Amino acid sequence: MNPKGTITVVGLGAGDLDQLPYGLYRTLKEAGHLYVRTSEHPVLAQLAGEVAYTAFDDIYERHGSFDRVYAEIAETLLAKAVEEKEVVYAVPGHPLVAERTVQLLLQEGPGRGVQIEVGGGQSFLDPLFARLRIDPIEGFALLDGTALQAGQVHPGLHTIIAQVYDKLVASEVKLTLMEVLPDEYPVTVATAVGVKDMERIDTVPLYELDRLDHFGNLTLVYVPQAKDEAVLYRQFSFLKDIVATLRSPEGCPWDREQTHQSIRKNLIEETYEVLETIDDEDPDAMCEELGDLLMQIMLHSQMAAEEGYFTVDDVVAGLNQKLIRRHPHVFGDKSADDAGEALANWQEIKAQEKAAKGIAPDRQSKLAGIPRDLPALMYAYKLQKKAAQVGFDWDDVADVYKKIEEEYQELRTAPEEERAGELGDLLFAVVNLARFLGLDPEEALALTNRKFTSRFAYIEKKLQEAGRSFDDTSLEEMDKWWEEAKRMGRGEK
Structure with missing residues (x-):
């Protein structure tokens, strides 16, 4: 099947006419009419008068997003190819390096009956690597400045951010990088690398990135590999490496000896320490305790990886899938x-x-699905909620109060061997009341615990001030201070 038209895409390279291969120069010269993404390129300036071309710079001014700009350029070229049969389209650098319009042509061309041929061209990477003395074998990432996301930035790699056309894009790049790197982190802004009389290279702190004055179509931002521990400490991959090292033969003897069972209780303890920081409304402490809790997850995941069951990446993948599936x-x-x-x-x-x-x-039992190791108060609350969902519940809160009175009387008259069971019945009834009142019994009791601790601390303070101890203080005196603390509401929320 013969194509309706052909688009030949060539790269203008990263420098001036002296760096352009002869074959590409001939293609440009022989083109009846050339289409270029932008006229702002030294090769086009040097070919002025020799090559007629139409630039798409005006499309940038009509749209507020680069996606719409690139889409219109590609659509225009496809239409021109059908109309003119043969079209030559020139882009800065190499056609297949950081050229979204070319990717759109490759995607849409076949379906429109337009053949897309890609010629050569020197990308901006070679002169940049040479100028900044970067060895890409150490690992590098090439990112689009117009669509940069913090998750794409890996400080362990040399990072090159292309298409930083103007100060607005530079500002967005700066803010995104600041999510990953310190404000003072050195970055290099390079414009027209290798082009005589046009090259500009400045290394500045990240916070000054958008204050420079030489942004344009030939501008790149280079972010060097991070070697500073303060930067690496923020990377999840670094945490994985630390935990793996701790569990390795060269690691910590204590960490190597642990099993899922031996640190099981630690997971519970760390969880409660996080809850304490929430109750105290202490964000700094919460940050630290969440880290301790995460450490438990990392240790269990590392142990499982060593046994060949799963890795922490599997844990993250499973969570991501579940969150998307359930929302x-x-x-x-x-x-x-x-x-x-x-x-x-x-x-x-x-x-x-x-x-x-x-x-x-x-x-399944209607009561299934409640973690059996929950604290008894919380377990009772969840049991009752599940039972209530199928209609096994009191009709009125007055019945709950009556049940509490009944259980209280049974506890008072119960023989010693039955008191534990009767006390449990009374507590279970009180949990029911909390549910009817729309209160969480665990939270309510925690509030009372905090009040008790605060008031008791006030008694201890008064004893210290008087130079006395509990042994030589009567219950009446302590109760007086208790009532004082109660009136003052010291530390109570």
């Missing part, structure tokens, strides 16, 4: 106008997941 109202085609609808979606998908695993919900 179709965010990542899919479902909708949820409020938290209730969102929760309904979540429950429906959880049921589908169980069915996919061969778990029949209608055969």
Whole structure:
């Protein structure tokens, strides 16, 4: 099948006419009419009067996003190819390096019956590597400044950010890099590398990146490999390496000896320490304790990796998949106008997941799914909520109060060997009351614990001030201070 037209894409290189291969020079000269993405290139300036061309610079001015600019350029070229049969399109650098319009042509051309041929051209990478003395074998990343995301930036690599056309793009690049790197981190802005009388290279602190004055179509930003520990410490990959080292034969004897069971209790303890920082409204402490909790997850994941079961990357992948799968109202085609609808979606998908695993919900106990190692108060609360969902519940809060009175009287008259069971019944009834009142019993008791601790600390303070001890202080005196602390509400929320 004969094509409706042909687009030949050639690269103008990264420098001036002296650096352009003769074959490409001849292609440009023999083109009846040349189309160029931008006229701002030294080769075109040197060929003025020898080659007629149409530039697409005006399209940049009509659109507020680069995606729309590139889409219009590609659409225009495809239409011209059908109309003129043969079109030569020239771009800065190499056609297949940081040229979104060329990628669009390669994607859309075949479906439109237009053949796309890609010629050569020197990319900006070679002169940049030579000028800055970068060895790419050490690892490098080439990123688009117009669509840069923090997750793309890996400080362990040489990073080259292309298409930093102007101060606006430079500002966006700066803000994105600041999510990963310190404000003072050195970056190099290079314009027209290797072009005589045009080359500009400046190394500045990151926070000054957008204050330079030589941004344009030939501008790149180079971010050197990070060797500073302060930068590496922020990388998840660095944490993985540290934990693997601790568990290695050359690592820590204590860490090497641990098993899932031996550090099981640590996971619970670290979780409660995080909860304490939440209750104290202490963000700095929370940050530290969340790190300790994450360490437990990393250790368990490393142990599992050593046993060939899973890695921490599998943990992250599973979490990502679950979050997307259980939020179709965010990542899919479902909708949820409020938290209730969102929760309904979540429950429906959880049921589908169980069915996919061969778990029949209608055969499961209605009380299934509660972690058995939860604190008893929290476990009771969740048991009652599940039972209430199928109608096994009191009709009125007055009945709950009556049940508490009943259990209280039974505890008072119970023989010694039955007191533990009767006390449990009373506590279970109190948990029911909390649920009816819309309160979390665990949180309510935690609040009282904090109040008790604060008031008792006030008594200890008064004893210290008086130079006395508990042994020589009566209960009446302590109760007086307790009431003082109660009135003052010291440290209570």
